[in-house]
Amino acid sequence: MMASDVWKEYESNEISHSVAHHLTAIHELMDDLGYARVSDVARALEITRGSASLTLKALKARGLVVEDHNKFLKLSEDGRRIVDSILAKRAVVRKFLNEVLKLDEHQAEVDACKVEHLLSAQTGGQLLHFVHFLLSDDPTARQFLAEFWSKLDQNEEWQWPVQDVDQLFNLESR
Amino acid sequence: MMASDVWKEYESNEISHSVAHHLTAIHELMDDLGYARVSDVARALEITRGSASLTLKALKARGLVVEDHNKFLKLSEDGRRIVDSILAKRAVVRKFLNEVLKLDEHQAEVDACKVEHLLSAQTGGQLLHFVHFLLSDDPTARQFLAEFWSKLDQNEEWQWPVQDVDQLFNLESR
DNA sequence: ATCAGTTGTTTTATTAGCAAAACATCGGTT
DNA sequence: AACCGATGTTTTGCTAATAAAACAACTGAT
Structure with a gap:
């Protein structure tokens, strides 16, 4: 039995690793500094301002991040829940x-x-x-x-990867 | 404390999700059919032959997959260990x-x-x-x-996401 | 007022991973 | 021999996520 139907759900994840960290960076910056701008996010994630600007523009479009009248970023209600x-x-x-x-x-x-x-x-x-x-x-x-x-x-004697986990567990099939 | 130094290790993973499934597909095809060609991998993963061809070419270059005299694929020793x-x-x-x-x-x-x-x-x-x-x-x-x-x-009364996991665990900081 | 530094954006390029389409090859039928 | 189907590759294009560089705008110091 191939896991064909399952493995593609990986990409269908609405929150990518990158997005997750852009959002949590805003959260932590609000805690630490009291504010979060594009540059602060870029510094926190150690990426360029340009990259952060593009990703955050997309997140604003998705309604997860909102922008102040003066370019200050904040999590929306949805963004907050995700974080x-x-x-x-x-x-x-x-x-x-x-x-x-x-x-x-x-x-x-x-x-x-x-x-x-x-x-x-x-x-x-x-x-x-x-x-x-x-x-x-x-x-x-x-x-x-x-x-x-x-x-x-x-139990320091086990080596990893174990040759046959299924047998170790008496699994019936895969 | 920002997790800046940690989060980038995600991409530095030598085995991507896609690669992992190309390799395991070969493994399972060998078990199920006794052989694995580009088309078989593509069918198993439900991607086009072209995409599989390119990815598998890279995996051959990385030495994780070896090719038969007649285009039949096999895992190398390294590939086998990874799978x-x-x-x-x-x-x-x-x-x-x-x-x-x-x-x-x-x-x-x-x-x-x-x-x-x-x-x-x-x-x-x-x-x-x-x-x-x-x-x-x-x-x-x-x-x-x-x-x-x-x-x-x-315990059906808990809701998720929990508002404050740290408090639940009496975590000191993050 | 000018100059320097910071900030935000845009453009160009790269990489991984896919699709789509064109193409070539091989094998078996007729 | 001609055809058909399956196979493998290549090319082109797409998206996400990055870097790099150019550019504009604002801020503060002199």
Whole structure:
């Protein structure tokens, strides 16, 4: 069975990686500086002003960014909601990778950044439930994590990529 | 603190989504048909032969795909290793989303497909450890999952995106 | 008032990834 | 031999996202 019908949904993502970071840059600049202009976004993303100008023009046209009477940028209601969902997913994924899977902070940050805009709202929500419970005070969760981490220390023998994950899981097919 | 230094690593990914699926298509075609030509890849991915031809030419140049004396394609040793790591990550993510987070199979498939080529080997490995233990016979894992799922049923009240994930987790900063 | 620096935009070019169309080749039928 | 269908490649064009460079406009200092 070919995954032909699935793999193209990647591009159909309305929020690209680039757009996600233009929007979150505006959000963070508003927090840090109190304002966000084209140049500030360009500096934050380390791209040229010209590139930022073009992308932000498109975002204004899409109604995700609004422009002040004096060229000051702001997120629209829609833009704000998108940024919220992206930052929420990023935070959850980062926390899971770093605090549960014990990946170093940089790795967690990088992988969370790559993935944040791709996860569906459902996936983000379920992952939030999961991580929240997993890191809660619940004794079962505590015990589970403790056991997992102790196993992690012993399990340095696995190599990656594993030759046959399906067999490891007793998966029936792919 | 801007994530300026991190977000650009996205493009620096040596394996793009498109390349990942060209390679895995060859792998699956070899399994299913016993061979893989340009047209077969194009059909599997539902793109034109011309597009597949160009992409595969680049992959031959990169040494990930080799061509038979009669235009039959095969994965090189490098290509094979890349496909293995991608399929392993896809399988683990899909299993986690579907069997742990209880997302429906289609959603799990789509999200796994979007993410598979972006996860680092470290992340993939740790996630494999985690899911393997989580779905094992270990009584602590069993009990943890049972409790999580029972909470899931009660917890239909959460809305997504959550307004303030950081507060939910008592995160200190971002 | 001029000059320098910052800002925003536009134009030109590049790359990845696709489609569409033209073209060439090969294999089997008739 | 002529034709047809499948195959592979190339060319042209498109979109998104970038850089680079030219340009215009505003700001502040002298």
